[in-house]
Amino acid sequence: MTSRRRIRQSIRQLRNTLSPTEQSQAADALVLQCATNPIIQKANTIAVYLSSDGEVDTDPLIQWLWQQGKQVSLPVIHPFAKGHLLFLEYTKTTPLIHNKYQILEPKLDKTKIVPTSELDLILTPLVAFDHTGNRLGMGGGYYDRTLSRWHTDQQGPMPIGLSHSCQQVPLLPIESWDVPLPQIITPKKTWFW
Template structure:
C-alpha cells in the first residue's frame, strides 16, 4: 500500500509541477476570491497557512489579504525537540525566516511568537492529493496528521445542535488547499490519516462528512 501512496505522490507532484507560472498566479487569485468571501474567514482572528513549495497552490495573495484585514497569520515550524511535531509561529512581512531540513522557509523559532493549536481559528493545510471522501495524502511525514489528531477525535464524536455557534466548535477548523488536478478517485487511507471536512481548489469548495 505504501508503494501505491508513493506512486500517487510522484504522479501528482509531476502534474503539479507542469502548471505554468501564469496558471499558478491565476489559481492563487481565484483562491483569494473564494477565501476572502467566506464568513468563517471574515470572523477569524488567527489563521494558520503555509508557504507554497514544490508547485503547491500558493496562498500568498490570501496571506497578504489577511494582513490588510487585521488577521494574524501563522506558519508551521518543525518542532526542534519533539520528532514529527509542528509548532505554529506568527508570520508577517517582517518575520525573520530560515530554511528547515526540507528546504522550506519557516519563521525563525522564537517562543514569544508561538500560538497554541487551540488558539488558531482556521488552519489551511497543503496536500499532494485528495479524494471524494475527504481523504488527504500529504508528503509522508505525518506532520498535519499528528497536529490534527486531537481535533479529529473531538470533531467526529461531536453531535452538534442546529443552533451551535462557530465559537463552540473544536479549534482549529482545518481546510485543505489544492489544485483541481490533485483530485483522484481514491486514496488508500491508513489508520493514522486525518480526513478533512473541507478542501478548496481554485474552482470548487468540497465538503465532506467525516464524522463516521
C-alpha cells in the same frame, strides 16, 4: 512502489507542470474562494503555510488575510518533539529560514509561538485529495499529528485543505492515522463534507 507513493509522485509532477501564468491565476482564484468562505471570514487567527514544490501559491492569500486584519501563523518543525509542528506568528518583518526539507519557515522565536489552542483555523497543504475529504500529505505525518484532536473529538482549530484542482483523485488509499478534512478549497471550487 506503494500506491500512496505513486500518487504522491504523479500529483507532484502534475502540479509542477503548471506554468507560471497558471500558478498565478490559481493563486488569485484561491483568494476569491477564501474571501467568500464564511468560516475564513469569521476566523481571527489562521495558520497557513508558505508554498513549495508546485503547491498553489499562498502568498496572495496571506496578503489578503493581513488586509482583513487576521493574525497569520506559519508552521515550524518542532525542534524537540520529532514529527510535530509549532506555529509562529507571521508578519511582513518575520525572519525566515529554510528547514530540513528546504521549506521556508519563521526563525524559531519562543515569544512568537501561537499555541494550537489559540488558532481558529489551520489551512493545510496536501498532495492529493478525494471526493470524501481524504487528504494525502507528503508522508511525514506532521499535519496528521497536529490535527489528531480535531479528528477524534472535533477539538482544536478546524483544518481546511488548500489545493490545485488537478490534485483531486478518484479515491485515496487511507491509513488509520490519516485525518480527513471537512473542507478543501481549490481555485475552482470549495468542497464540503
